[in-house]
Amino acid sequence: MTFLVVxxxxxxxxxxxxxxxxxxxxxxxxxxxxxxxxxxxxxVLVLWEGLVRGLEVSFVILPPPSAIAxxxxxxxxxxxxxxxxxxxxxxxxxxxIGCGSAVLVAIAIDRSPFLQRGLLPIGNFVAALPIVGLAxxxxxxxxxxxxxxxxxxxxxxxxxxxxxxxxxLQASERMQRDLMATWGxxxxxxxxxxxxxxxxxxxxxxxxxxxxxxxxxxIVAEFFGSPTYGMGFRISTxxxxxxxxxxxxxxxVAALAGSLLYGxxxxxxxxxxxxxxxxxx
Amino acid sequence: xxxxxxxxxxxxxxxxxxxxxxxxxxxxxxxxxxxxNQGDFVSFIGPSGCGKTTFLRAIAALETPTSGTLRxxxxxxxxxxxxxxxxxxxQAAGLYPWRTIAGNIKLPLEIxxxxxxxxxxxxxxxxxxxxxxxxxxxxxxxxxxxxQQRASIARALAFDADILLMDEPFxxxxxxxxxxxxxxxxxxxxxxxxxxxxxxxxIPEAVYLSTKIVVMSPRPGRIxxxxxSPLPKERPLDIRDSREFIEIAxxxxxxxxxxxxxx
Numbered sequence: 281m282t283f284l285v286v287x288x289x290x291x292x293x294x295x296x297x298x299x300x301x302x303x304x305x306x307x308x309x310x311x312x313x314x315x316x317x318x319x320x321x322x323x324v325l326v327l328w329e330g331l332v333r334g335l336e337v338s339f340v341i342l343p344p345p346s347a348i349a350x351x352x353x354x355x356x357x358x359x360x361x362x363x364x365x366x367x368x369x370x371x372x373x374x375x376x377i378g379c380g381s382a383v384l385v386a387i388a389i390d391r392s393p394f395l396q397r398g399l400l401p402i403g404n405f406v407a408a409l410p411i412v413g414l415a416x417x418x419x420x421x422x423x424x425x426x427x428x429x430x431x432x433x434x435x436x437x438x439x440x441x442x443x444x445x446x447x448x449l450q451a452s453e454r455m456q457r458d459l460m461a462t463w464g465x466x467x468x469x470x471x472x473x474x475x476x477x478x479x480x481x482x483x484x485x486x487x488x489x490x491x492x493x494x495x496x497x498x499i500v501a502e503f504f505g506s507p508t509y510g511m512g513f514r515i516s517t518x519x520x521x522x523x524x525x526x527x528x529x530x531x532x533v534a535a536l537a538g539s540l541l542y543g544x545x546x547x548x549x550x551x552x553x554x555x556x557x558x559x560x561x
Numbered sequence: 562x563x564x565x566x567x568x569x570x571x572x573x574x575x576x577x578x579x580x581x582x583x584x585x586x587x588x589x590x591x592x593x594x595x596x597x598n599q600g601d602f603v604s605f606i607g608p609s610g611c612g613k614t615t616f617l618r619a620i621a622a623l624e625t626p627t628s629g630t631l632r633x634x635x636x637x638x639x640x641x642x643x644x645x646x647x648x649x650x651x652q653a654a655g656l657y658p659w660r661t662i663a664g665n666i667k668l669p670l671e672i673x674x675x676x677x678x679x680x681x682x683x684x685x686x687x688x689x690x691x692x693x694x695x696x697x698x699x700x701x702x703x704x705x706x707x708x709q710q711r712a713s714i715a716r717a718l719a720f721d722a723d724i725l726l727m728d729e730p731f732x733x734x735x736x737x738x739x740x741x742x743x744x745x746x747x748x749x750x751x752x753x754x755x756x757x758x759x760x761x762x763x764i765p766e767a768v769y770l771s772t773k774i775v776v777m778s779p780r781p782g783r784i785x786x787x788x789x790s791p792l793p794k795e796r797p798l799d800i801r802d803s804r805e806f807i808e809i810a811x812x813x814x815x816x817x818x819x820x821x822x823x824x
Binding site: 452455456459461462463464465478480503555560 | 621622642643644645647651653655657658668669700736769
């Protein structure tokens, strides 16, 4: 019972602290802007810990954060090995190959109405295939190691990236294309100096969607066959052994990696599309 | 009555242009005959749908005439386009937001393969010409509409084409800015000796700027009157209160009205 009371008191105290910061001049400062979400995060963890321990929730249903943290601390080498396998070898190469080829295909589609009628429906068709059906097939084709995971990621990120890039290539204004024509610009010059820069906001929308999809794809693909390590492998085997703290540890790593990947893409976006109204400050 | 030595730069003979639309064919230009000489400042005036913009776009090879002949510097418009015979200024500035003002002006120069040093030199020169010196490092969205439009004129001037085609370049600007830019356009024309084709909705603007005013009317788009302006080349703004100015403006208005009556 004490756990519950302490947790509630700490939670309310932190809440009050945040309200006070939000109303004080500190809220305008950098420190204040960092502290508010940090305090909120701590409050959620404290409340979680207190509720789980106070109400004696079964470990299998929801382990307390302290147990998850202890598990993370105790199994860093395993977690790193899993993350390296799933993220560095599966998700990121798949993300790069999938997004890169989608941009190239989008340019080809944009150039030729024939391909537009032929390739877009195929892309659409592949995107509509359920991943749980596609993943085992790709594992059969490309083997148990990371190659099949990268292939699943390629299949997942390709279509959103393709659709966004095709839309982006049409984003330049007619007048701007006319201007290029009056200067006697070639197709390639128009593409490089006008249409690709104008497409960047769309490209980054696609990249942000793809960055989250890539992680999901790489993890889920491991459910259908993998070496004896990898985040998806670990999650599926630990669930079977009721090692839920390890499952949660993997989830924490996945959430962290996903946010990091998304953050990197957003950062590059801000740098590349500084001119777009959504990025001007 | 004008300079007899001047060369025809743009010649249209029996020009027709039909757009195929969902509602059937639309005759945008019907039997247009016009000669524009070297160094002329020609305004095209008329209500919407009279084909003035279409004619300008046809000169620029942005539209293809259905029949008739159109020569630019003795070439077809498309050949002239490839030879970079003209600079085009649209109603909106159309600057690329990811490039600075100087970067925008350099864009046509990059495309045409000017050397780096020449790009810089020309950019400085045209920025001075449109009175934007010192704004080269700004981005378009950091400037006012009038300044953006001046930058787009600088961009059209940078590669020194003989012909400048301007499609309602000041249409979106307020009267005061417009007056100033009109004055500057005249100065620019006097300094550079370019041939200018200028589309406008405004009678005073057309009369103030032009050596030749082409009055057009809609449905089908055609020329109803061509007025050679007797106004001197030097034109202070208050010339707009002179008797001659008012007489020409009156004739333009009559021409526009006559075109409308036939509806």
